[in-house]
Amino acid sequence: MAVSKNYGTTVKYFLPSEFDPVLAFAVSELKKYLGKIAGIELERTFDESDADYLVGIPEMAYSKWDDGIMIRSRGGKLILTGTNSRSVLFAVYDYLGELGCRWTSPGLDTLPSGVSADLDHLDKIEYASSRYRGYAVCGAGDDEAGMPCMRDMIDWMLKQKCNLYFSEGFPLECPGDEWAVMNGIRPLQHIEYTCANWSVEERNSLIARREELIEFTRSRGMLIERYGHGWAAGIVEHFAALRGITLDEAKKRLKAKGRISREAGGVGMSTMWFQFCMSEPGLKELYVEHVVEYLKKHHTEADIAAFWLGDGYDNACLCPRCIEKPFSEWYMEIFDEIVRKVSEFAPELRFEGLIYFMTTEPPRSRWLEGIDSVDFIIAPWNRCYRHRLDASECRYPDWKPDFRHNASHDFENHRRPLNNDVGESIRGWKDKIGHFHTRMFEYYSLSTEPGRHRLSYDASGLARDIRDFNRLGIEGSVSCENMFTDLPFFLIHQVSAALMWNPETDEKQIRKTLASDLYGKNARRVLHAADKIGRILLEFNEHGNTEKSVCRKMIAELEETASEIEDLTVPVLDLWTLVWMLSIDTEKECSVLKKLLAILSRENTGFSRFCRSDMLRKQYESRLREISKTE
Numbered sequence: 001m002a003v004s005k006n007y008g009t010t011v012k013y014f015l016p017s018e019f020d021p022v023l024a025f026a027v028s029e030l031k032k033y034l035g036k037i038a039g040i041e042l043e044r045t046f047d048e049s050d051a052d053y054l055v056g057i058p059e060m061a062y063s064k065w066d067d068g069i070m071i072r073s074r075g076g077k078l079i080l081t082g083t084n085s086r087s088v089l090f091a092v093y094d095y096l097g098e099l100g101c102r103w104t105s106p107g108l109d110t111l112p113s114g115v116s117a118d119l120d121h122l123d124k125i126e127y128a129s130s131r132y133r134g135y136a137v138c139g140a141g142d143d144e145a146g147m148p149c150m151r152d153m154i155d156w157m158l159k160q161k162c163n164l165y166f167s168e169g170f171p172l173e174c175p176g177d178e179w180a181v182m183n184g185i186r187p188l189q190h191i192e193y194t195c196a197n198w199s200v201e202e203r204n205s206l207i208a209r210r211e212e213l214i215e216f217t218r219s220r221g222m223l224i225e226r227y228g229h230g231w232a233a234g235i236v237e238h239f240a241a242l243r244g245i246t247l248d249e250a251k252k253r254l255k256a257k258g259r260i261s262r263e264a265g266g267v268g269m270s271t272m273w274f275q276f277c278m279s280e281p282g283l284k285e286l287y288v289e290h291v292v293e294y295l296k297k298h299h300t301e302a303d304i305a306a307f308w309l310g311d312g313y314d315n316a317c318l319c320p321r322c323i324e325k326p327f328s329e330w331y332m333e334i335f336d337e338i339v340r341k342v343s344e345f346a347p348e349l350r351f352e353g354l355i356y357f358m359t360t361e362p363p364r365s366r367w368l369e370g371i372d373s374v375d376f377i378i379a380p381w382n383r384c385y386r387h388r389l390d391a392s393e394c395r396y397p398d399w400k401p402d403f404r405h406n407a408s409h410d411f412e413n414h415r416r417p418l419n420n421d422v423g424e425s426i427r428g429w430k431d432k433i434g435h436f437h438t439r440m441f442e443y444y445s446l447s448t449e450p451g452r453h454r455l456s457y458d459a460s461g462l463a464r465d466i467r468d469f470n471r472l473g474i475e476g477s478v479s480c481e482n483m484f485t486d487l488p489f490f491l492i493h494q495v496s497a498a499l500m501w502n503p504e505t506d507e508k509q510i511r512k513t514l515a516s517d518l519y520g521k522n523a524r525r526v527l528h529a530a531d532k533i534g535r536i537l538l539e540f541n542e543h544g545n546t547e548k549s550v551c552r553k554m555i556a557e558l559e560e561t562a563s564e565i566e567d568l569t570v571p572v573l574d575l576w577t578l579v580w581m582l583s584i585d586t587e588k589e590c591s592v593l594k595k596l597l598a599i600l601s602r603e604n605t606g607f608s609r610f611c612r613s614d615m616l617r618k619q620y621e622s623r624l625r626e627i628s629k630t631e
Helices: 021-038 085-098 144-159 200-218 235-243 247-254 283-301 327-345 419-430 450-456 460-467 491-501 507-537 548-564 569-583 589-600 613-630
Strands: 010-014 041-044 053-055 068-074 077-082 102-105 108-110 123-127 132-137 164-168 223-228 304-307 350-355 374-378 437-442 474-481
Touching (some): 021 053, 085 102, 085 144, 132 144, 132 491, 283 327, 450 460, 460 491, 460 507, 507 548, 507 569, 548 569, 569 589, 589 613
Parallel strands (some): 223 304
Antiparallel strands (some): 068 123, 102 108
């Protein structure tokens, strides 16, 4: 006989642990949602035989890193458990999904009512296809007003079975502070590069908010990745002190030589864009010392420590000694030693290396022999989203990026590294690393640039790429992006999370369900418009310059589509944002920005479910002021 619990019933749960806050939260979520959808009261029993729900009992082999869930009926009871406490929470959300709950977007659940909570005929054991499934949210903690949105985002990540939260940067104590802090003022971190005019108090408040988000995420059992760019702070000053030379002379010796990109900047308040002359004697030892000494004090703050050099492209030193070997070779000389030294006192810590711009060219020596605690992220900053990740046809027939000599981009002819270069890099690195683990560091919805934003309307290319992960040996993805650049469905977020758990999930059904949940009776209209927009965006040249005549044609077609959904505020806002992207620096841009501001001024828009309209308004108004100064 089927066992189910109906409205008004009181049911019991058994929890084996008194002290696990993640399991306690899992039970609180089960209690909250069963109350909402089924009117069920949930109370604890300490007698396993008396329980209806057995939550977190040890039925699966433990793994800190690999997630798996079990939802199994047994003798009139239901087991909800997993390979770790986080996975138990995933099992709870999965079971609620079986009952009809849908996690539509951060802060927005779509819930059924009058549900009969079945305990029988359930037998599911699943393991995540991708080990790492997470986000690095741009702007996390930027202001206090955005903190509720960030907490909603983190809770939504867990409902989608994401397991990794990457918070780039450092706490208040940064590497090299002993040398870099001047008159009580620390250098700008990479994450603070827009904060040059902020007071010390404002900058410290930003860091405090980011630390608060990390602790919130940790309380939910997620893996924490930290650091990234910024390890160079204090090295110039330390180098000067060791050599007994002036700071100016130290800067001169360490600064990258030759033709470097405009983004390289110099040694100043922030080392965000700064690469050193990697062949300068003593530099390697200083890098290793700064990182190792810092992690001796801070290694318990993270599960994964990311060691990246400076940001930016084509800003490596071009002195004769540095170009004798790939930039990645210099990088690995430092990274390999860091990993070995830190592993002596923090064997539980994993490390992350970065394959990005200059390190896209693989090293020529073998590294990390006997080491199995390192993951490399592949970060193809502006790759093509139309072709497969390693597509051999996705390249320029008469041009190839030269990472060694700061010629990875040819802006005059609109050329950059493409997907074939990504595939070559993966294969080259795999051949040089003892145990090669890799995941993507993606930018799926970093902006509404038409090439990538097409995935927000038609996610088939995104689904294809994730299904290729196993073939390519890629162990997941962390996506670096703004929270709300994925209108009108939040489709990229939903599809990427779902398919990294189970690649067989139907991305088309996800879109259809989202449209229904978000737009109700207007779902068919929105889907029809989305199909048209997806086809229009295919006219955008993802390999080079899109001709002005093509842009004008795309704008006209998008405006026609906008007229069909003018009454649907959120979809039409995103559509006009695409028009803006195509009309930047044209005579049409001002009128488009005014149209966007008019849409934001509508009453009862429901924007708060998707975006910070105040931030968008500031962005559009700022751009209008900028244009007016040039007229």
